Amino acid sequence: MAPPDRVTAERRRRRPTKSGVVLSAELILDAALELLDEHGAEALTIRRLGTALGADPSAVYRYYRGAEDLLLALGDRLIGEALDGFRPEDHDDWAAALRDFGLRAYRAALRHPRVAVLSSYRVTRRPHEQRAVETGVGLLRRAGFDDATAVRHYHAFVDTVLGHAALDAAVLRLPADQRAGDEQAWSEAYAQLPADDFPHLNAVRDHLPTMAGPAVEHALDLLLAALRAQAPA
Known part of the structure; x- marks a missing residue:
């Protein structure tokens, strides 16, 4: 059986955002790439990314530590x-x-x-x-x-x-x-x-x-x- 913290994390990842989208690392990267391509480096903030995803910005931190981690x-x-x-x-x-x-x-x-x-x-x-x-x-x-x-x-x-x-x-x-x-x-x-x-x-x-x-x-x-x-x- 998976450890309780692992199960909890997986359940959190499956929880839909306000727009009904289930977040994933790749989905977040897609949104970050679109922001960068369209608006430049200034747009790559966790707050703006959360808005683009229709999710609370804190949800992004479950996958990436911050803007630097996203950029890498x-x-x-x-x-x-x-x-x-x-x-x-x-x-x-x-x-x-x-x-x-x-x-x-x-x-x-x-x-x-x-x-x-x-x-x-x-x-x-x-x-x-x-x-x-x-x-x-x-x-x-x-x-x-x-x-x-x-x-x-x-x-x-x-x-x-x-x-x-x-x-x-x-x-x-x-x-x-x-x-x-x-x-x-x-x-x-x-x-x-x-x-x-x-x-x-x-x-x-x-x-x-x-x-x-x-x-x-x-x-x-x-x-x-x-x-x-x-x-x-």
């Missing part, structure tokens, strides 16, 4: 989205698997840019993150790197991916007119600089508009080419 759980959910459907064995080699893994993490972050900006530099300590680190380090060990080097290379790899994700997520959060102005600067202000003063920029002026787009794939390819060259296997 949301960051872990993004990692889970990146891992969903990812199978290293579907790729020809470890580097191709790492590239796919990195791009999945980047795209998951951009689906929820507000969460990415707030959580990409944190350590969630949760199952999806643990599985991601296990997967990435495992691929690098498969490449023949010793244990210390595999960890060091994974650190560089994941920081490259998350750094680009946070940067591009911040760009997506800019007002549309600011974003358009920054993009036009490469084809207007920079491309029209005088050749006498800026000979190199003048020489590459036709290619400068590409600076407005994401650079994550190119950065990953450069990093993976360096890792391939060093791989013992």
Whole structure:
């Protein structure tokens, strides 16, 4: 028989809210994600979350210790989205698997840019993150790197991916007119600089508009080419 405190907790979790919804950890995360996506970090308070759920705010504390705990759980959910459907064995080699893994993490972050900006530099300590680190380090060990080097290379790899994700997520959060102005600067202000003063920029002026787009794939390819060259296997 389950201990009395466990039974009580389970009964509390099954109790419907005022709106008739039965709370769960995932349902709370859904509501928190919606608040963040729509209103930003200021909206992620336990009080506002309780209102969105139609529940007393104290009910949220049965699942999460507070806004910080929720944020880490949301960051872990993004990692889970990146891992969903990812199978290293579907790729020809470890580097191709790492590239796919990195791009999945980047795209998951951009689906929820507000969460990415707030959580990409944190350590969630949760199952999806643990599985991601296990997967990435495992691929690098498969490449023949010793244990210390595999960890060091994974650190560089994941920081490259998350750094680009946070940067591009911040760009997506800019007002549309600011974003358009920054993009036009490469084809207007920079491309029209005088050749006498800026000979190199003048020489590459036709290619400068590409600076407005994401650079994550190119950065990953450069990093993976360096890792391939060093791989013992």
